[in-house]
Amino acid sequence: MKKKFTLEIANPCSENFNKMIPNASGSFCNSCAKNVIDLSRKSNSEVAKFIAESKDATICARLKVTQLEEEFQYNETSRLNNFKYAAIAASVLIASNVVGQEKEIVKTEVNRPYPNMHTMGKVAYTKVVEEEVSITVKGKLLEAKTRRPFNSKKYPNLALTINSSSGTIKVNSKTGEFSIPVQVLKNSKTLEVTITGDDYYLSKTIPFDIKSVKNDILFQNIIIAEDELSKIMIAGGLGINYIDGK
16 A cells, blocks of 8 residues: 655744764764764655665755655555465466476577678768866856855855866855856856755756956856745654645
8 A cells, every 4th residue: 555645844943964973874963962864965765765774764854945845655565465366376487387397498499691791891980079178267146136155154164166178166254256167168158056055955057158268267256146045954853744645
């Protein structure tokens, strides 16, 4: 039988997950002396499996905010059904072995001429090479309304990645300044910008023109609205809401 459920955290925890003591399943919180299970990195099927195996135990967990909008499901089968299916599978296996022993394998051989489909010669192909260049992007990360750096208390440890080829660089919390090496294609028209914080995330595409690069440096401020930064993590006592009749 399929069981469906949703998750909720009625009273989010104010403790900083990043300051807890890491362990195999998540982190240990000294404040409440509990293990906080990190479900934020698990797929829907992994979360459903964890809930099924937990058997409604009291759980303190860390989730993505988007996981609170998901519907999960897992198959609940009784031990009696498991034995029944195992017995059926065993009987089918025995029957198939008996039938297999009764039948004689008949070997057949067919001689058939095959047409000559081979063509010999040099292979010619055109290789399209997209030229990639290394540049450094320098600028400031600014909030759209104030045109000032983000509040470091509200948005701590903001960091920046531009294109997946670059590393992650921390943004100066006071000035908003950053400097990051990036690999770009000469004919590219955009840059993929990823902004992360302790519990925040944003992925955004910004315009790019290779002509704006001077001496391998692109001066580019990144200006975003505060509400574009999505809160992705939440921790606290996990509530499991089973959906009736499903």
